[in-house]
Amino acid sequence: MQKGKIAVGMSGGVDSAVSAYLLKKQGFDIFGVFMKNWNEETPDGECTAAEDYDDVRRVCDKIDIPYYSVNFAKEYWQRVFSVFLDEYKAGRTPNPDVLCNKEIKFAAFLDFCRDTGAEAIATGHYCRLDKNDGVRLLKGRDKNKDQSYFLCTLSQKQLSRAIFPVGGYTKQYVREIAREAELPVADKKNSTGICFIGERNFQKFLQAYLPAQPGEMRTTKGEYIGMHQGLMYYTLGQRRGLRIGGRGTGERWFVVGKDLKNNILYVEQGADNPLLYSKVCAINRFNFINTPEATEFSCTAKFRYRQPDQRVYVLIEKDSVIIEAENPQRAVTPGQYAVLYNGDECLGGGQIDIILE
RNA sequence: UGGGGUGUAGCCAAGCGGUAAGGCACGGGACUUUGACUCCCGGAUUCGUAGGUUCGAGCCCUGCCACCCCAG
Numbered sequence: 001m002q003k004g005k006i007a008v009g010m011s012g013g014v015d016s017a018v019s020a021y022l023l024k025k026q027g028f029d030i031f032g033v034f035m036k037n038w039n040e041e042t043p044d045g046e047c048t049a050a051e052d053y054d055d056v057r058r059v060c061d062k063i064d065i066p067y068y069s070v071n072f073a074k075e076y077w078q079r080v081f082s083v084f085l086d087e088y089k090a091g092r093t094p095n096p097d098v099l100c101n102k103e104i105k106f107a108a109f110l111d112f113c114r115d116t117g118a119e120a121i122a123t124g125h126y127c128r129l130d131k132n133d134g135v136r137l138l139k140g141r142d143k144n145k146d147q148s149y150f151l152c153t154l155s156q157k158q159l160s161r162a163i164f165p166v167g168g169y170t171k172q173y174v175r176e177i178a179r180e181a182e183l184p185v186a187d188k189k190n191s192t193g194i195c196f197i198g199e200r201n202f203q204k205f206l207q208a209y210l211p212a213q214p215g216e217m218r219t220t221k222g223e224y225i226g227m228h229q230g231l232m233y234y235t236l237g238q239r240r241g242l243r244i245g246g247r248g249t250g251e252r253w254f255v256v257g258k259d260l261k262n263n264i265l266y267v268e269q270g271a272d273n274p275l276l277y278s279k280v281c282a283i284n285r286f287n288f289i290n291t292p293e294a295t296e297f298s299c300t301a302k303f304r305y306r307q308p309d310q311r312v313y314v315l316i317e318k319d320s321v322i323i324e325a326e327n328p329q330r331a332v333t334p335g336q337y338a339v340l341y342n343g344d345e346c347l348g349g350g351q352i353d354i355i356l357e
Numbered sequence: 358u359g360g361g362g363u364g365u366a367g368c369c370a371a372g373c374g375g376u377a378a379g380g381c382a383c384g385g386g387a388c389u390u391u392g393a394c395u396c397c398c399g400g401a402u403u404c405g406u407a408g409g410u411u412c413g414a415g416c417c418c419u420g421c422c423a424c425c426c427c428a429g
Contacts (some may be wrong), residue, residue, distance in 0.1 A: 094392080096391055096392090097391050234393095235392050235393055238394085243382060244368085245382030245383080248381095250379090251380085251381075253381080255393095271395095304392085304394085333392080336392075337391090
């Protein structure tokens with residue numbers, strides 16, 4: 001007996017391969033779709049997309065399902081990458097992968113798959129869904145791999161069309177499944193870097209799109225320390241790439257602020273410098289996956305991917321959500337996402353706009 | 358060109374005759390579907406330079422060079 005038709009977004013990695021394998025085994029009518037959303041090659045001229053598509057092909061042949069390739073490079077550029085660049089120009093630090101999920105994987109891609117007759121899409125994300133009475137997004141069972149953070153801006157509508165087959169397993173077990181099923185990517189290295197673009201020397205990569213704009217580096221007291229290459233190449237809390245050595249106490253230097261108007265990068269010394277920490281931030285467009293019952297409540301939050309849950313107090317105002325952390329948080333950065341949790345449930349998330357204190 | 362001081366890896370800096378600490382920076386790796394953070398590994402056949410003393414010199418002596426300070 002055939003179950004519903006499902007499209008599996010396949011990257012060429014183990015997680016999506018096992019996702020396809022599991023659904024196939026469960027009797028779903030599935031097909032794999034490989035997305036190519038970035039047309040440029042790496043500086044060394046290699047095109048990992050071709051290798052990845054090769055892997056998708058081999059996996060699909062192995063589990064005997066049809067596969068296709070789609071190109072959303074144009075959509076990715078318009079809806080993710082141009083925004084990504086604009087954010088950097090505005091002195092913020094965007095998270096393209098969160099945007100990519102919202103605009104591409106669970107939008108352009110989802111629409112495309114529905115047009116081909118699929119009733120849902122499956123991906124290899126490590127998270128789970130509770131579909132009783134609406135949808136609740138839950139952390140993956142493997143707490144070390146949980147990727148709910150990246151899905152924090154999805155809507156009920158988007159999540160209701162999603163399936164995460166590996167969310168209930170640990171990465172280790174997923175690899176075991178892959179080996180037992182003899183999937184050719186069973187031992188393939190985990191991929192990192194910006195989704196679809198891959199691992200790059202980040203500053204060099206940005207330099208290709210955002211030309212250098214050298215300026216001064218100063219301490220918050222105004223002492224001149226050196227020159228920077230362009231504010232957009234640095235993010236709050238960053239240490240490497242500053243090229244400051246031998247000054248002051250001998251401790252490491254970190255970026256603690258940016259003055260866009262005067263093109264000054266503020267730096268301070270010492271990993272525990274108070275200027276690196278903050279407790280309160282505001283988010284103007286917060287996405288709640290389910291409407292909260294109260295306008296004030298406490299829960300936990302992550303201010304960056306893989307950060308252990310932090311106790312916070314949330315205040316929902318007319319135009320923004322204020323998050324106050326119980327403990328000082330290191331390098332809370334405008335442009336990055338604050339994601340709220342209640343135990344295993346991801347309540348939603350939004351881009352940090354202002355650091356209040 | 359009178360006096361004093363300093364010159365050790367990109368920067369800061371130990372070393373006080375016995376065969377070059379450490380920190381920061383930088384590079385590589387690990388971790389990681391953003392950016393970061395963090396962790397691990399890596400560095401001077403050589404101590405401004407040219408000679409000399411010594412079994413042996415970064416450390417002692419002499420010349421030279423450079424920089425700094427005081428005085429003029």
